[in-house]
Amino acid sequence: MQPLSAPSTPAAAAPPSGSAVATTHGNARTGEITMDVKVLGPGCAKCKKLYEQVDKAIQQLGLNAALAKVEKIDEIIRYGVLATPALVINGEVKVAGRLPADAELTNWLTTAAMSG
DSSP states (O other): OEEOOOOSSOOOSSOOOOOSEEEEEGGGGGTOOOEEEEEEOSSOHHHHHHHHHHHHHHHHHTOOEEEEEEOOHHHHHTTTOOEESEEEETTEEEEESSOOOHHHHHHHHHHHHHHO
16 A cells, blocks of 8 residues: 555545546447546556556456546545555545455446446
């Protein structure tokens, strides 16, 4: 777990727009994005592992998703996340400070896909 320093101002309501890496899956390549997934982290080994884990799960499940990696600390803090890695699905922080189990990740992704 990599702690982040607290922001000097309250967290913004709007999610950050910037990301370092972006990948699209399924029909997301043609503009039919059903899910927005972000991995938050400054680039540590666990952050990279989470990105790979999420990318693999999205592919295996055949989901239409836009996957992005957010590495800028000020953008990460806007989500209220103070420990990385963190996972955001459709604007909701699902986990922070740890790697989720594969079953946990699959559950979050399939639930978001069904509600999206």
